Amino acid sequence: MKSVRLTIDGRAVEVPDGTTILDAAMANGIKIPTLCHLEGVKDYGGCRLCLVEIKGSPKVFPACTTPVGQGMEVTTNSDRLKEYRKMALQLLLSERAHICSVCVANGACELQSLASELGVDQLIFERDWPELSVDLTHAYLVIDRNRCILCTRCIRVCDEIEGVHTLDLMLRGKETQVVIDLNENWKNATSCTGCRKCAKVCPVGAIYVKGEALSSTKDKEVAKFITERRRSAFE
Amino acid sequence: MAEEEREKQKRFRYRINVCCSSSCISLGALKVLKSFERAVKELGLEDQCKVARTGCPGTCSAGPVVLIEPGDYFYEGVTPESAREIVEEHVIRGIPLKRFLYSVPEFFSKQKRLVLRNAGKMDPLDIREYISRGGYAALVKCLTKMSEDDVINEVFKSGLRGRGGAGFQTGQKWKFVSKAAGSPKYIIGNLDEGDPGVFANRTLAEADPHAIIEGMIIASYALKAEKGYLYTRAEYPLAIETLKKAIQQAKSLGLLGEKILGTDLNFDLELRLGAGAFIAGEETAILASIEGMRAMPRPRPPYPASSGLWGKPTLIQNVETLANIPLIVLNGGEWFSKIGVPHCPGTKCFSLTGKIKNPGLIEVPMGITLKEVVFEIGGGVPDGRRFKAVLVGGPSGGCLPESQLHLPIDYESLTKAGAIMGSGGIVVLDDESCMVDTAKFFIDFCVDESCGKCTPCRVGLVKVRKILERIGHAKGVEKDIDLLAKVGEYIKEASLCGLGQTAPNPVLTTIRYFKEEYMAHILDKKCPTGRCDMGAEGS
Numbered sequence: 001m002k003s004v005r006l007t008i009d010g011r012a013v014e015v016p017d018g019t020t021i022l023d024a025a026m027a028n029g030i031k032i033p034t035l036c037h038l039e040g041v042k043d044y045g046g047c048r049l050c051l052v053e054i055k056g057s058p059k060v061f062p063a064c065t066t067p068v069g070q071g072m073e074v075t076t077n078s079d080r081l082k083e084y085r086k087m088a089l090q091l092l093l094s095e096r097a098h099i100c101s102v103c104v105a106n107g108a109c110e111l112q113s114l115a116s117e118l119g120v121d122q123l124i125f126e127r128d129w130p131e132l133s134v135d136l137t138h139a140y141l142v143i144d145r146n147r148c149i150l151c152t153r154c155i156r157v158c159d160e161i162e163g164v165h166t167l168d169l170m171l172r173g174k175e176t177q178v179v180i181d182l183n184e185n186w187k188n189a190t191s192c193t194g195c196r197k198c199a200k201v202c203p204v205g206a207i208y209v210k211g212e213a214l215s216s217t218k219d220k221e222v223a224k225f226i227t228e229r230r231r232s233a234f235e
Numbered sequence: 236m237a238e239e240e241r242e243k244q245k246r247f248r249y250r251i252n253v254c255c256s257s258s259c260i261s262l263g264a265l266k267v268l269k270s271f272e273r274a275v276k277e278l279g280l281e282d283q284c285k286v287a288r289t290g291c292p293g294t295c296s297a298g299p300v301v302l303i304e305p306g307d308y309f310y311e312g313v314t315p316e317s318a319r320e321i322v323e324e325h326v327i328r329g330i331p332l333k334r335f336l337y338s339v340p341e342f343f344s345k346q347k348r349l350v351l352r353n354a355g356k357m358d359p360l361d362i363r364e365y366i367s368r369g370g371y372a373a374l375v376k377c378l379t380k381m382s383e384d385d386v387i388n389e390v391f392k393s394g395l396r397g398r399g400g401a402g403f404q405t406g407q408k409w410k411f412v413s414k415a416a417g418s419p420k421y422i423i424g425n426l427d428e429g430d431p432g433v434f435a436n437r438t439l440a441e442a443d444p445h446a447i448i449e450g451m452i453i454a455s456y457a458l459k460a461e462k463g464y465l466y467t468r469a470e471y472p473l474a475i476e477t478l479k480k481a482i483q484q485a486k487s488l489g490l491l492g493e494k495i496l497g498t499d500l501n502f503d504l505e506l507r508l509g510a511g512a513f514i515a516g517e518e519t520a521i522l523a524s525i526e527g528m529r530a531m532p533r534p535r536p537p538y539p540a541s542s543g544l545w546g547k548p549t550l551i552q553n554v555e556t557l558a559n560i561p562l563i564v565l566n567g568g569e570w571f572s573k574i575g576v577p578h579c580p581g582t583k584c585f586s587l588t589g590k591i592k593n594p595g596l597i598e599v600p601m602g603i604t605l606k607e608v609v610f611e612i613g614g615g616v617p618d619g620r621r622f623k624a625v626l627v628g629g630p631s632g633g634c635l636p637e638s639q640l641h642l643p644i645d646y647e648s649l650t651k652a653g654a655i656m657g658s659g660g661i662v663v664l665d666d667e668s669c670m671v672d673t674a675k676f677f678i679d680f681c682v683d684e685s686c687g688k689c690t691p692c693r694v695g696l697v698k699v700r701k702i703l704e705r706i707g708h709a710k711g712v713e714k715d716i717d718l719l720a721k722v723g724e725y726i727k728e729a730s731l732c733g734l735g736q737t738a739p740n741p742v743l744t745t746i747r748y749f750k751e752e753y754m755a756h757i758l759d760k761k762c763p764t765g766r767c768d769m770g771a772e773g774s
Binding site for chain 1: 512514529533534536682683684685686687688689690691693694695696697698701705718721722725728729730731
């Protein structure tokens with residue numbers, strides 16, 4: 001495998017060809033914020049938190065889906081990027097009902113910790129929350145669409161790792177929602193195996209297990225672990 | 236066959252072309268067609284007079300339109316009752332009936348009709364007519380005299396740029412697909428326009444479906460792609476019907492399918508219908524839709540040229556781009572490169588709508604100024620009102636004021652002014668239009684059409700609309716303008732695809748060119764035009 005040399009925030013790094021900027025940064029201990037990236041499943045490019053700058057282009061690029069290039073000079077933390085990340089969090093926090101004090105994910109929420117990490121402590125936009133449905137029909141899995149940030153980690157883990165594709169999206173734009181089978185109640189979802197992977201990877205409190213502390217449910221490594229085990233089984 | 240058909244056509248002294256495009260049909264064109272057929276029959280003129288059903292010559296507001304050849308006499312607003320009178324006067328006495336003659340010759344004065352070469356003059360449902368007008372000669376030339384690389388080089392030499400809006404070099408794209416590893420290769424004709432006030436692609440498909448099909452077959456030869464999809468929306472029933480019949484006729488003459496015209500070329504063309512989402516015209520979303528998934532864009536790279544449909548190299552071109560291909564092959568790339576302006580050769584079709592005397596579909600050489608389009612071709616603003624702005628590029632285009640009308644129409648100059656070429660929509664606004672309300676109208680459209688995948692577009696546009704609503708309800712504050720500009724710029728920079736990257740344009744350009752109108756809404760709590768909810772007296 002050919003290797004590629006580039007610099008990230010002035011640090012010289014070397015990674016295999018085909019690696020994304022995000023993976024290259026993570027492998028070298030450089031943190032780039034993200035909400036939709038999940039190791040072990042395909043990248044989505046939706047949350048736009050991991051935007052970076054590449055010398056020679058006025059544009060910004062999502063680190064999760066941009067492959068590294070020889071001699072690339074990547075900046076991950078310019079003032080413009082910090083502004084953009086805060087803007088993305090501002091938008092997400094004002095989009096749907098994110099009230100930490102009454103949320104099951106309080107204290108174990110990636111949106112909450114990123115907001116605090118990046119200094120988002122005031123909302124500049126009007127809260128304009130829709131009233132979306134909560135599905136409590138399953139024996140132990142719950143989906144509260146009011147807390148969903150549409151990162152689609154649950155959909156990708158359900159499709160690519162569990163292989164059942166119970167979850168998907170319906171409608172579009174601000175109406176977009178995660179649905180179960182063809183918009184069924186969860187208890188009637190014939191394809192669902194009840195594996196809980198969706199709850200393990202949800203970055204917020206949108207999908208969770210009834211009566212279980214989120215800190216013990218969450219497992220961001222689950223997709224990566226299974227993917228690696230599968231790979232090693234074939235080697 | 237072309238000769239045979241031309242001989243057949245020559246037998247007629249007159250040809251009566253009745254426009255039966257969607258817009259004329261809605262005005263009763265089918266009844267007009269029947270009346271002409273009946274009149275010709277009753278007057279015993281069937282040997283001298285051919286009554287043909289055609290596509291749109293472009294003069295949509297004047298429908299139902301009838302074009303009588305020779306001499307290109309244009310009759311407008313024709314009623315079924317007047318058909319017989321027109322035949323009696325024009326055909327029997329040889330005197331055109333002045334009462335119905337189209338009175339706006341300047342509408343065609345500055346046009347150059349290449350893509351729309353056959354529109355309004357040919358029966359789109361009769362492949363023989365297309366062939367008699369030089370159709371499929373380019374394909375024959377490719378198959379008999381040109382190698383695959385010759386064709387690609389000709390397209391490259393022409394300098395043609397994608398007419399879907401982004402303006403990427405077509406020849407460059409063909410080279411990428413040609414060199415890309417992977418098989419099979421696919422070709423997609425993109426006929427998914429969904430912008431309000433834009434109907435150029437639909438009209439082209441209704442008037443000249445074979446130009447698109449021929450362009451696709453030539454691409455299949457040049458790129459060794461054996462499968463093509465023509466993607467359109469279910470909301471275009473007449474275009475669909477026309478294309479279906481055209482594909483069927485091309486198959487029956489051996490121009491589509493296996494061993495085309497007896498050569499080794501195989502090309503299977505399939506019509507695919509989408510449910511009609513604005514986003515489905517984006518090149519990566521169209522892939523998802525054809526693959527049977529939700530039409531959502533995906534990040535690039537990989538580009539469709541290297542990894543498109545089912546991961547295979549795929550050429551995606553707007554149908555207007557494709558309709559240019561036969562002309563380039565026939566006349567040479569160099570001929571094409573001399574039309575328009577050097578960095579942007581050829582012509583562009585525009586749908587001309589809004590507060591304008593002569594709305595319709597036009598085709599003009601690139602580099603023509605907006606002023607010529609609006610005032611000379613379009614005839615300016617009707618009802619004694621004054622021109623205020625022109626929205627160029629559809630709902631995610633920019634609102635340009637009078638001071639920008641000197642701009643030549645090409646991709647770069649429009650982008651610099653804050654607009655886009657887009658799919659060719661030009662909407663004219665007069666002094667009665669409130670710019671805050673106009674911006675909100677187009678943002679509304681993009682809010683509804685955002686696919687929901689990325690944060691800036693899905694949420695940002697909703698917030699922009701909210702702020703505009705606040706300003707419209709007399710609750711705006713001065714810093715709202717900065718906030719609009721800040722969020723607008725963010726959405727443009729950070730969005731995943733072209734929809735989000737251009738959606739804030741109407742807001743950003745109205746702030747740039749009509750800031751005083753925003754200030755009036757915010758500070759005086761009044762709308763200078765009195766046209767929006769706020770009213771001239773304020774709320």
